[in-house]
Amino acid sequence: MTHSLFGDPDDEAPWDETIAPGAVLLRRYACAQAEALLAAARQVVAAAPMRHLVTPGGKTMSVAMTNCGEFGWVSDRRGYRYDPIDPASGRPWPPMPAIFLDVARAAAERAGYPGFAPQACLMNLYRPGTRLTLHQDRDELDLGAPIVSVSLGLPAIFLFGGLQRGDRTRRFPLQHGDVAVWGGPSRLAFHGIAPLADGHHPATGAVRVNLTFRKTR
Numbered sequence: 001m002t003h004s005l006f007g008d009p010d011d012e013a014p015w016d017e018t019i020a021p022g023a024v025l026l027r028r029y030a031c032a033q034a035e036a037l038l039a040a041a042r043q044v045v046a047a048a049p050m051r052h053l054v055t056p057g058g059k060t061m062s063v064a065m066t067n068c069g070e071f072g073w074v075s076d077r078r079g080y081r082y083d084p085i086d087p088a089s090g091r092p093w094p095p096m097p098a099i100f101l102d103v104a105r106a107a108a109e110r111a112g113y114p115g116f117a118p119q120a121c122l123m124n125l126y127r128p129g130t131r132l133t134l135h136q137d138r139d140e141l142d143l144g145a146p147i148v149s150v151s152l153g154l155p156a157i158f159l160f161g162g163l164q165r166g167d168r169t170r171r172f173p174l175q176h177g178d179v180a181v182w183g184g185p186s187r188l189a190f191h192g193i194a195p196l197a198d199g200h201h202p203a204t205g206a207v208r209v210n211l212t213f214r215k216t217r
Contacts, residue, residue, distance in 0.1 A: 016110070019160055019172060022146075022184030024111045030150050031177030033103050034203055038152060040097035041123060041209060044068045047094040048086050050125050056080065062130040063193075069096040070119040071216045073139065080139050082120060082216045096121055103179075104148045104213040111181035113146045118213035126156065126208040132193040134159060134169065137214070145215035146183025152176055152211070153204030157194035165190055176201060 017025040030037065050064040053075040067073060071082040072093040086093050100121055108116035124132070137147055151174040158180060161169035167190065174180070182189060193210075200206055 017172075019170070020182070020186045020189065022112075023160065023180075023182035023186040023189065025158075025172060025174075026107055026110060026179040026181065028175065028177045029107055029110070029179040030103055030152070033099060034152055034177055036099045037103065037150065037211065038203060038209065040099050041152075041211070044094045044097065044123060048072075048089065050123075051088060063132055064125040064127075066123050068094045068100070068121050068123065072120060073122050073214070082139060100211065100213070103150065104211075107148050107150070107179045107181055108146055108213075111146065111148075111183075113181065113183055116145060116148065116213075117215055118148070119216045120214045122212040122214070124210040124212065126154070126193065126196045126210065128154075128196050128198040128206065131195040134161060134165060134190045134192040136188050136190055138188060139216075140214055141217040142215050143187055144183075146181050146187065148213040149180040150211040150213075151178045151180075152209040153201045154196060154199045154206070154208040156196055156208055156210075159192040159194060161190040163188055163190075176203060 012028050014028045017027055019025055048066045050066050052064050053061050055075055056079050071084055074083050084092055104118050105116050156174045158172040158174045159169050161167045196208055
C-alpha cells in the first residue's frame with residue numbers, strides 16, 4: 001500500500017504491518033475512536049490519578065501511570081504484581097470503560113487473537129524525555145493471551161526485540177491511533193519506548209498516552 005508523504009497522518013486509512021511472528025502494528029487503527037478513548041481516560045484518571053511507581057530496586061519510574069479494570073499493575077519494594085486494589089486509595093481500580101474494551105477486543109481479533117478478554121488496562125503518560133526500558137511482560141499468569149497497546153498523542157519509537165535481552169532490537173515509529181498487538185511466539189519479546197521527543201499533538205498537547213491491555217489470569 002502506498003501512503004501519502006504529505007497531509008495529516010492521522011487521516012490515513014488503517015493498514016497492518018507485521019513486525020514479527022505473532023506481532024503486528026495496526027496502523028491508525030484507533031484514530032476514529034481516539035477522542036472517545038481520551039475522554040474515557042480522563043475519567044479514569046479523575047478516579048485513580050497518575051503516579052510514578054517505584055521499582056523493587058528503589059528507582060522511580062519516569063513514566064507516570066495508573067490502571068483500570070479488574071486488576072491493576074503495581075510496583076514497589078515488594079516487587080511487580082497485579083492487585084485488585086489501588087494502593088494509593090485503598091479502593092478497587094475504576095472499571096474499564098466500554099470503549100476501551102471494544103477497541104482492545106476488536107484490535108486483538110484483527111491481529112489474529114479472537115476472544116481476547118482483558119482484565120487490566122495500564123495507562124501510561126509519557127512526557128518529553130521519558131522512556132520505557134526494554135522489558136518482558138511476564139507478570140501475567142495467562143501468557144497465551146496477547147498484549148494490546150494503543151498509542152495516542154505524540155509520536156514515539158517502539159523498540160521491539162527478541163526473546164533474549166541481547167537479541168537485535170528494531171525501531172518502529174508509532175503515531176496517534178496506532179495499535180501494537182503481540183502474542184504467540186512473540187508474547188515474551190523484549191520491548192520498550194525510546195526517549196520521547198518534544199512536540200505537540202492536537203489531541204493531547206505535549207504528551208503521549210498509552211493504553212496497554214492485559215489478560216492477567
